[in-house]
Amino acid sequence: MAHIQIQNLRKEYKNRRQAKRGSDDPYRPEDWMTILDDINLEFQDGEMVCVLGPSGCGKSTLMRMIAGFDTPSAGKVLVDGKEVTGPSSEHIFVFQHSGLLPWMTIWQNAELGIRHLQDVQMKSQKIQEYIDMVELTGFEHHYPHQLSGGMQRRAELARALVVNPDMLIMDEPFNGLDFLTHLKIREEIVNMHQYFGKTTLMVTHDIDDGLLMGDRVVVLSGRPSHVKFNHKLDIPRPRGLKSSPALSELRDELFFMLGVSDAI
Amino acid sequence: MFGGWSEQVFPDPMKVARSLIELTLNGTLLKNSIASLYRVTAGFYLAVLLGVPLGIILGRVKLLRDIFTPLINFLRPISPLAWIPLAMLWFGIGDKPAIFLIFLASFFPLLIATTIAVLSINPIFFQVAANFNLSNLETVTKIIVPAIIPDVVTALRLTIAIAWLVVVAAEMIAVQSGLGYLILDSRNALRMDYVMVGMIMIGLLGVLLDSIMRQLALLASYKH
Numbered sequence: 001m002a003h004i005q006i007q008n009l010r011k012e013y014k015n016r017r018q019a020k021r022g023s024d025d026p027y028r029p030e031d032w033m034t035i036l037d038d039i040n041l042e043f044q045d046g047e048m049v050c051v052l053g054p055s056g057c058g059k060s061t062l063m064r065m066i067a068g069f070d071t072p073s074a075g076k077v078l079v080d081g082k083e084v085t086g087p088s089s090e091h092i093f094v095f096q097h098s099g100l101l102p103w104m105t106i107w108q109n110a111e112l113g114i115r116h117l118q119d120v121q122m123k124s125q126k127i128q129e130y131i132d133m134v135e136l137t138g139f140e141h142h143y144p145h146q147l148s149g150g151m152q153r154r155a156e157l158a159r160a161l162v163v164n165p166d167m168l169i170m171d172e173p174f175n176g177l178d179f180l181t182h183l184k185i186r187e188e189i190v191n192m193h194q195y196f197g198k199t200t201l202m203v204t205h206d207i208d209d210g211l212l213m214g215d216r217v218v219v220l221s222g223r224p225s226h227v228k229f230n231h232k233l234d235i236p237r238p239r240g241l242k243s244s245p246a247l248s249e250l251r252d253e254l255f256f257m258l259g260v261s262d263a264i
Numbered sequence: 265m266f267g268g269w270s271e272q273v274f275p276d277p278m279k280v281a282r283s284l285i286e287l288t289l290n291g292t293l294l295k296n297s298i299a300s301l302y303r304v305t306a307g308f309y310l311a312v313l314l315g316v317p318l319g320i321i322l323g324r325v326k327l328l329r330d331i332f333t334p335l336i337n338f339l340r341p342i343s344p345l346a347w348i349p350l351a352m353l354w355f356g357i358g359d360k361p362a363i364f365l366i367f368l369a370s371f372f373p374l375l376i377a378t379t380i381a382v383l384s385i386n387p388i389f390f391q392v393a394a395n396f397n398l399s400n401l402e403t404v405t406k407i408i409v410p411a412i413i414p415d416v417v418t419a420l421r422l423t424i425a426i427a428w429l430v431v432v433a434a435e436m437i438a439v440q441s442g443l444g445y446l447i448l449d450s451r452n453a454l455r456m457d458y459v460m461v462g463m464i465m466i467g468l469l470g471v472l473l474d475s476i477m478r479q480l481a482l483l484a485s486y487k488h
Binding site: 068069088089091092093095101104112163 | 394407411
């Protein structure tokens with residue numbers, strides 16, 4: 001379904017400030033800013049992968065390249081053995097700040113993926129099914145700005161799932177949500193993953209998100225990023241930070257790796 | 265009545281009021297108002313029909329934007345009124361040159377406003393479009409047009425005001441009907457009271473046009 005391989009990936013941006021001073025030469029390395037350097041990763045089909053790392057380390061850039069919105073400077077991204085050449089509805093991206101189209105209702109947004117379906121009744125049924133699943137029943141004909149942040153996130157999830165993608169990519173899906181909503185949606189995403197079994201890639205800066213949600217946790221170093229940590233989590237559910245000692249240990253390890261501590 | 269003012273400098277308000285009624289009753293005001301409104305409407309619609317789609321194209325295609333921006337920046341500051349001789353040469357006198365002038369006056373502001381509106385669209389929406397395999401046409405109808413409606417409607421409101429100014433000026437030179445012409449003709453006949461009536465009518469119709477556009481703006485804003 002969606003087996004992902006990232007091989008020798010490098011992404012660099014030309015440093016515009018220096019480039020303006022007349023050095024248009026791509027062979028002058030100091031004029032290029034390398035964000036990702038020699039990234040090698042492999043994700044199995046159906047895995048929930050959480051990508052962590054400090055701000056600006058290129059997590060979002062990496063996700064965008066997997067989704068096909070951006071191209072690597074070197075190396076390649078393969079999905080099911082085929083190189084990614086551009087975006088497609090097989091891999092739906094859930095955006096950091098609402099990617100819902102503000103001039104469309106929740107229903108119309110959800111319909112986007114299956115708009116070409118001839119069977120109107122089936123289409124209608126499907127959309128309703130997913131709206132119900134994300135607990136937005138009754139809000140179908142509301143506009144995004146009429147919903148809270150958490151509800152908007154859920155609507156975007158419904159929109160993503162309606163089209164039955166092979167892969168879901170979520171860029172900091174909890175950004176801007178209050179703590180309680182964050183916890184609730186976190187649980188909903190895990191439940192959804194367990195139910196549908198789709199390969200899900202998630203960027204988050206929250207270590208606990210990674211530990212509680214991921215089948216696999218990847219940590220990127222700072223810019224230029226390489227893979228600092230990439231392990232499958234063999235910790236059974238239900239997982240709890242206090243109830244699973246293995247998790248506790250790993251948590252300390254990750255905190256240390258990222259150079260932070262939760263003790264003040 | 266306004267003791268000291270010569271009748272030729274400032275017309276007697278009572279006389280103006282009487283003339284207003286006279287010109288309304290004999291149909292002069294109506295005839296000329298319709299003539300001016302017709303020209304403004306025609307020229308404005310042409311400008312919208314051409315300016316908005318071109319603005320969308322320029323907003324999306326960087327190459328065309330780079331090519332045409334210098335030309336646009338050059339043509340834009342040339343007052344539509346400076347085009348009058350050329351307009352008369354190409355279109356003669358009557359409605360056509362006036363409509364052309366209105367078109368010119370409205371086209372550039374609308375083109376530029378639309379281009380800027382398209383450039384300000386949140387790039388995420390184009391990524392969503394690509395993600396869901398939207399065709400180019402679908403991207404225009406489902407993403408670009410709804411996204412730019414508020415800005416474009418604001419531009420329409422500003423531009424109609426410009427168009428209305430231009431039509432009156434154009435009529436003073438190039439045509440033989442309309443409110444601008446009425447004013448010129450009245451002045452030639454030394455009827456300052458008719459001139460005032462003309463001015464009053466221009467002001468009232470200007471308010472009318474603006475309020476129509478304002479309603480449109482309100483309608484568009486409810487969507488967001």
